[in-house]
Each structure stands twice: as C-alpha cells, then as structure tokens.
Amino acid sequence: MGTEDRRQREREAREALFIEKAYELIREEGLLALQMSRLAAACEYATGTLYQHFTSKEDLLAAVATRSTHRRAEGFAQVPGLPLGTRSRMLAIVLSDLDFATANPDYHRLVQYLVTEVVWANVSPARRVALLEAGNPISEAVHAVVAEARESGDLPPVQGISEEEMGLGPWALNVGMQNLANAQGLLDAYDIHRPYEHLIRHFHALMTGWRWEPRLDPDEPSVVRAETERVRTAMRVAGIATESA
Structure with a gap:
C-alpha cells in the first residue's frame, strides 16, 4: 500500500x-x-x-444523517420485490420508514433540524449532495412501485403527475406525522393518540382516493390492521426487519 x-x-x-x-x-x-x-x-x-x-457542526450533523439515511434506505430497496400487490408494497414502504423511526428515534429529529433554513445554509454543498444521494433508493423504490401499478392497471392514469410526484402524498403524510409525533406534548394537547395508526388510515384514505386497487375502506379498523399485519409478515419473510411503531 x-x-x-x-x-x-x-x-x-x-x-x-x-x-x-x-x-x-x-x-x-x-x-x-x-x-x-x-x-x-x-x-x-x-x-x-x-x-x-467537517467545516462546521452542521456539516458533521449532515454526515451523521447521511450515514443513517444509508441504513434507512436498505429496507426500501427490497420492497419492490416483495410478493405483494402494488398497493400493499406502497404500505410496506410506509411501514419500513415507521420501523426505522422506532428503532432510531433521533433520526427524524436530526433531519428536521438539518433542513431548517438557517441550519441547511451552513451545510457544505458536498455534504448536502451526499445526504440527498443517500436517499435515492427510497425514491427509486417508490418510482418502481408506482410505475408497475400504472402499467398493471392497479392505479388509473393520473393526468400530469409523474411517478415521483405520486409519491409526494405518502411522503408528506409520513414526514408530517413524524414531526408531530416528535414534538413532545403537541398531539396530547389535542387529545390525539396513536399517531402512527392514524397515519396508516390516512394512507389508505389517500390510496383509495386515487382509486388504487384493491381498494380498502379506511373506516374499517380491523381491515386496516389485518392488512398491516399481512404486509409485515411478508416483510419478515423477505428479511426486512420490522418493529411495530
């Protein structure tokens, strides 16, 4: 050497x-x-x-987040190959993220802090690029599932929305709920509990609104729970670690 x-x-x-x-x-x-x-x-x-x-503390935090994002993305890369329907695989993407958040409770707090304007401005361009690229397998998994759903007819054509843009809804739901759940006492003040159960039901409401087949009634909690367990079982069989959030 x-x-x-x-x-x-x-x-x-x-x-x-x-x-x-x-x-x-x-x-x-x-x-x-x-x-x-x-x-x-x-x-x-x-x-x-x-x-x-690291040129700054913010640069260091971006490097920490990048390492964790690589780990976070590992589970997503396996989702498109699960022996499930396309809608169930979209649910698997959401569950993978919830499970990672449960096992790594500081991750979303760190990312939420990093992307605030004043902090993000102090992260070097190279570290920003590295963090964003670490998440590519996540967007690639979403793209693959949505593209297959459109091709198979599970998801009717939606005018003017790409595969990546179709993933914005579940992404916004997930990130928003993570932020609310991590703000200690905020949801309790509104007497809102079990945020991740609500997230799953909102997810199904969104998917049903898009007419993504097979449709599932989000107003039937037992049906929602059964579908969640079915998807989790498939994830465990495939070797995707699951930890109920």
Whole structure:
C-alpha cells in the first residue's frame, strides 16, 4: 500500500470514528448538547483535526444523517420485490420508514433540524449532495412501485403527475406525522393518540382516493390492521426487519 493510500484509509477511518461517536453522543445527551470540542476529546483527537473533516457542526450533523439515511434506505430497496400487490408494497414502504423511526428515534429529529433554513445554509454543498444521494433508493423504490401499478392497471392514469410526484402524498403524510409525533406534548394537547395508526388510515384514505386497487375502506379498523399485519409478515419473510411503531 502506497503512502497516499494509507493516508486516505486513515482519514476515512478517523472520519468514521467521528461520525460514530457523534451519533452515540446525540443518542445519549441530545442533539443540541453536541459540542465539537467534546467530540474531538472523546475520540482522542485535537479539535483542529475534527475541523479538517467537517467545516462546521452542521456539516458533521449532515454526515451523521447521511450515514443513517444509508441504513434507512436498505429496507426500501427490497420492497419492490416483495410478493405483494402494488398497493400493499406502497404500505410496506410506509411501514419500513415507521420501523426505522422506532428503532432510531433521533433520526427524524436530526433531519428536521438539518433542513431548517438557517441550519441547511451552513451545510457544505458536498455534504448536502451526499445526504440527498443517500436517499435515492427510497425514491427509486417508490418510482418502481408506482410505475408497475400504472402499467398493471392497479392505479388509473393520473393526468400530469409523474411517478415521483405520486409519491409526494405518502411522503408528506409520513414526514408530517413524524414531526408531530416528535414534538413532545403537541398531539396530547389535542387529545390525539396513536399517531402512527392514524397515519396508516390516512394512507389508505389517500390510496383509495386515487382509486388504487384493491381498494380498502379506511373506516374499517380491523381491515386496516389485518392488512398491516399481512404486509409485515411478508416483510419478515423477505428479511426486512420490522418493529411495530
């Protein structure tokens, strides 16, 4: 191994250490408690060395989110191949995200914080691109399922809406519910409980509104729960980890 190769590997290993330790500190102490100097000391490096990898704390947080997004996307990549109908596979996409959020409760808080205007402006262009590209398998899975549904006739043609745009509805429902659920006490103040059960029913209402077959009545909770369990069973058989949210 040449000198340059060795230095590059050492740099990559050091950066991975910083990201892993930052992730641990965020989970233990909270997002806003993370300090660059303390992180560097915890990794036994000078603070200046940390800044050789990340131009700002926001850059570091983007790197942490990128690593987690790669893990998040792994489950999505398997969804288009599930032995289910296209509508059920769209539900599997939603469930995969809910399961990831349950296992990684700080992830959506971190992303929500990152994409606020003042924070996102301090993330370097390279880190922004890396974070967005990490989520490509998610949009690719949605595109594949919607395209197949249109081709098979499960989903009637919708004028002027692409496969990617068709995924905006479930995406907005999911992100919105995650944000509401993570705001402590907000839903309780309105006497709203079991947010993810509501999310699934709203999902089915949206799919039925689009006339996505086979239609399912969101006003029948037992039918909704049965469909959720059926899809979860298929996910488990396929090796997609599930954790009920």
